[in-house]
Amino acid sequence: MGLADVKKEYEKNTKLKKEDIENLRSWVQKQPHLPELSELQYILFLQSTYYSNEQAKKAIENYFTVRTLCKELFRNGDIFNPGIQMALDVAVISILPRSDPNGYKVVFMRLLDTNLDKYHFVDHLRMFDMLITLKMHLQGTNEGINLLFDLEGVSFGHLLRLSPVLAHKYLYYLQEGLPIRLKNIYVANAPYWIDKALAFFKPFLKKELYDAIHIHTDLESLYKVIPREIMPKDYGGEDVDYVKVLAEKNRKIFEENEEFFKEQEKQITDESKRLEKLDNYSNIFGLDGTFRKLELD
Structure with missing residues (x-):
């Protein structure tokens, strides 16, 4: 491709x-x-x-x-770096093939492995950025992007592993530099401590983006805005692969575009x-x- x-x-x-x-x-x-x-x-x-x-x-x-x-976030994009490989094992990040009813792309994210010892915030930020950067170059422009986080299996211990400094740096870049139209942030299967997570991120978000965060404690309410049929098959989707298959495709597309990431680091x-x-x-x-x-x- x-x-x-x-x-x-x-x-x-x-x-x-x-x-x-x-x-x-x-x-x-x-x-x-x-x-x-x-x-x-x-x-x-x-x-x-x-x-x-x-x-x-x-x-x-x-x-x-x-x-x-911000060298720790953007200057170590070797796809065979152990941190990146671990992040690919631990989480899936995928731009779903079909758009939402508003015509916006959906970036779907969830953990595959909930072992706290395997979760490293900086590596997940790097993986997220590498995938988004690659996909926007492969797919071109779109009317907008929604971020969808399924927090099934995410514990309060994961929240404690987040770094305020890294979050601040990346969210500044996400809002002020990355060439995407970020529309909404959806949180599915929100845990009891979601208010603490929101408090952590609020200082780093513009008011309009913070106001565009939508919390769903279950999937049924999510499906009213992100239709079930455009979701992975694990969720009852119609034409999207299972989550584990999406993760395998991530690894493959990373490997196929090794030279792209090397060129990005030079820019x-x-x-x-x-x-x-x-x-x-x-x-x-x-x-x-x-x-x-x-x-x-």
Whole structure:
């Protein structure tokens, strides 16, 4: 499976204009610290920001700068790294083939192995990012993405293994850099301690995204918004594989795209070439100290 066809992207996105892509490319070329982008990447950034050139510029700056500075999250994407291999054993993350009734893609996530000793938060963040990055390059643009977490088997001990610093870094990147339209976050089979989990993540989320979190204590209420038929077969889905098969496919697609991940690691900023030398990282983003709070190494 190759990367998304650029020509088809222009055909399916009628608001996508060549001149806007060229204007964005011209701006990037005047920023010597930024890496070279492919035309597909320009399309992803522009479409994800609803065709706003200014917002796309901010997203590009945020995306590559965070990926450069947060080495523990983005600079160890070897698919055969033991941490990544363990994460692939422990959890499944899959973009379901069929969209929800609003036309949004659903990123389905759940644990396969609930053994606490095998759960390492940083590796799961890395696996999530690797899969999302790969899929958006393979599938191209979409109208929006819903995240669906099935917490069946997740214990309070898993919550205690989360790192506030890593969560803050990644959620900043997810909201301000990653070229996707994040619409909703659904939590299924929510445990009794879900309020503590929400309290953990709330400081790192924009109000509009926090308000888009939907809690379901069972699956029946979830099916009112995410139809059963688009779910994996374990849940009664019609044309999606069983969860374990999805996990096996994840490992295969990672291995098939080893070179893609290697190229992604090379696509970073060169801070020595940044035109405006800055005293602190917050000025890179123009967000009044937001990034400084991430406690970068």
